[in-house]
Structure formats: structure tokens, C-alpha cells
Amino acid sequence: xxxxxxxxxxxxxxxxxxxxxxxxxxxxxxxxxxxxxxxxxxxxxxxxxxxxxxxxxxxxxxxxxxxxxxxxxxxxxxxxxxxxxxxxxxxxxxxxxxxxxxxxxxxxxxxxxxxxxxxxxxxxxxxxxxxxxxxxxxxxxxxx
Amino acid sequence: xxxxxxxxxxxxxxxxxxxxxxxxxxxxxxxxxxxxxxxxxxxxxxxxxxxxxxxxxxxxxxxxxxxxxxxxxxxxxxxxxxxxxxxxxxxxxxxxxxxxxxxxxxxxxxxxxxxxxxxxxxxxxxxxxxxxxxxxxxxxxxxx
Numbered sequence: 049x050x051x052x053x054x055x056x057x058x059x060x061x062x063x064x065x066x067x068x069x070x071x072x073x074x075x076x077x078x079x080x081x082x083x084x085x086x087x088x089x090x091x092x093x094x095x096x097x098x099x100x101x102x103x104x105x106x107x108x109x110x111x112x113x114x115x116x117x118x119x120x121x122x123x124x125x126x127x128x129x130x131x132x133x134x135x136x137x138x139x140x141x142x143x144x145x146x147x148x149x150x151x152x153x154x155x156x157x158x159x160x161x162x163x164x165x166x167x168x169x170x171x172x173x174x175x176x177x178x179x180x181x182x183x184x185x186x187x188x189x190x191x192x
Numbered sequence: 193x194x195x196x197x198x199x200x201x202x203x204x205x206x207x208x209x210x211x212x213x214x215x216x217x218x219x220x221x222x223x224x225x226x227x228x229x230x231x232x233x234x235x236x237x238x239x240x241x242x243x244x245x246x247x248x249x250x251x252x253x254x255x256x257x258x259x260x261x262x263x264x265x266x267x268x269x270x271x272x273x274x275x276x277x278x279x280x281x282x283x284x285x286x287x288x289x290x291x292x293x294x295x296x297x298x299x300x301x302x303x304x305x306x307x308x309x310x311x312x313x314x315x316x317x318x319x320x321x322x323x324x325x326x327x328x329x330x331x332x333x334x335x336x
Contacts, residue, residue: 050197053194053196053296053304054304054305055298055300055304055332056333057332057333057334087307099285101305124312136334137334138334139333139334141334142303144209144301145297152195154196154199156197157197157198157199157288158199160196160197160198160304160308161198161200161312164305167305168330168332171332186332188199188200188315189199189283189285190280190282190283191201192201
């Protein structure tokens with residue numbers, strides 16, 4: 049079992065803004081992809097090269113959001129993505145996990161780096177009001 | 193066993209510049225930390241908050257660099273860090289692995305995100321001549 053793990057600290061006095069950025073369609077549009085929709089209880093994230101459908105399996109206000117991937121690249125389907133939030137002084141700490149990868153394939157290396165840039169986009173979207181969601185995202189390699 | 197994995201693609205016609213950025217003190221100063229020295233065959237990387245000593249265990253020109261951590265935070269000592277390079281069209285693909293972590297502690301989440309930002313700094317140092325090495329690095333959270 050191999051997981052993608054990340055940690056960012058968002059400078060904000062309480063976790064409500066980070067939670068909104070993760071748990072609302074408008075929030076998600078601000079840092080992951082501008083093409084985010086919710087249909088039949090599923091979140092649909094679309095990018096120039098494809099997309100992901102997620103089922104929200106947990107949404108505990110200001111504490112935790114978790115999704116299960118129900119459609120997308122085969123390496124992603126069945127994996128889970130979670131965000132644990134807690135406040136420490138002037139920072140909302142975000143612990144991110146993308147778990148359930150079957151193999152540490154090269155695509156997983158790419159997704160790990162890419163998640164980091166999107167987490168920095170999330171941080172920036174809350175701190176400054178301006179993230180870098182697709183299609184204006186940071187490119188990390190030739191698969192981007 | 194949990195590993196940190198990343199992938200970046202550096203826009204450059206051949207892997208020699210990326211290799212130099214990983215295998216020479218001057219190169220390393222350009223993207224990881226300005227305070228890099230080599231003493232007694234060990235690389236010493238220093239940051240405002242501490243540092244790491246690495247033994248170079250592999251240096252295959254234009255293909256692979258690997259280090260073993262011999263001093264630094266206890267979670268790092270004994271772990272290995274490797275960089276595999278290959279050319280694909282106009283990109284040098286860098287596959288990064290930081291292996292041998294005993295537990296997926298919170299510090300590992302931090303290091304995973306932080307490595308991603310330093311890999312982007314490496315990419316930028318080769319592509320534009322300007323990286324973001326410490327102490328001018330990108331801050332990801334309150335531990336930075």
C-alpha cells in the first residue's frame with residue numbers, strides 16, 4: 049500500500065474558509081478546477097485532459113472531508129482522498145492523504161507532485177482570494 | 193514502508209543540466225539551499241532550521257543520483273533519496289523517491305509537500321537560471 053501524503057498550513061484565523069474551499073462547489077472551483085459541478089450527489093471535476101467523479105463519504109464541518117473516486121483514470125478508481133483540518137495559532141493545518149493506490153506507478157509520482165501544487169493553490173485561494181485552478185494551474189511535467 | 197514520490201519534467205534538450213544541478217555543489221546551491229558544502233565526501237545541506245548530511249551512494253552521469261542520509265532529523269537518518277533521469281523529447285523527466293521512512297508521521301506529510309516545491313525550484317533553476325533555494329524557498333506551512 050502506497051499513499052500520497054501532504055501537509056500545508058493556511059494562514060487564516062479559523063478553519064471555516066478552508067472547509068468551504070473543500071466542501072462547496074464554488075470553493076473547489078477556486079483552487080482545483082474551474083470546471084467543477086455537483087450532480088446526483090457526486091462531485092464532477094473536469095480538466096483539459098480528463099476528469100474525476102467523486103462521492104463525498106465524509107464532510108464534518110471544519111474538521112474533515114473525504115471523497116471516494118468513482119470514475120476517472122483506472123489507477124484512481126476506488127482510491128480515497130481525505131483532508132483533515134485543525135487550527136494551530138494563525139494556521140489551519142491541512143493533512144492530505146490520497147490512499148489506496150495499488151502500485152507506485154509513474155503516474156502516482158506525477159499525481160503526488162501535482163497534488164502539492166494544488167494544495168499550494170488551495171492555500172493561496174484562502175489567503176489571497178486567488179488560487180491557480182485548472183486550466184490556469186502550475187504545470188509540473190510533460191503530462192500536464 | 194511508506195515513500196515520498198514525485199515526478200517533474202524539466203524543459204531542456206538533454207539531461208546534462210539537470211544532472212549538474214543534482215551532482216555538483218554549485219548546482220545544488222541553485223535550487224535546494226544556498227548553504228551547501230562538500231566535506232570528506234559528504235554533502236552538507238543547511239537551512240535556517242537545521243540541516244542534513246548525505247553520503248552520495250550513486251552518481252551515474254545523466255542517469256541517476258542517490259544519497260543516504262547520515263545526519264539530520266531522526267526520521268531522516270538512514271533513509272535514501274534518489275533521482276532517476278531520462279530524456280523524453282524536450283523534457284528531462286525526473287523521478288524522485290525518498291524511501292525508508294519508518295512511519296507516515298506528520299513530518300513526512302510536510303516533507304512530501306516541501307520536496308515538491310523544491311523539485312519545482314530545481315525545474316525552474318534549469319529552465320530559467322533562477323530557482324528558489326533556502327532561505328528564499330516557498331513556505332508550505334507553519335513548520336517552515
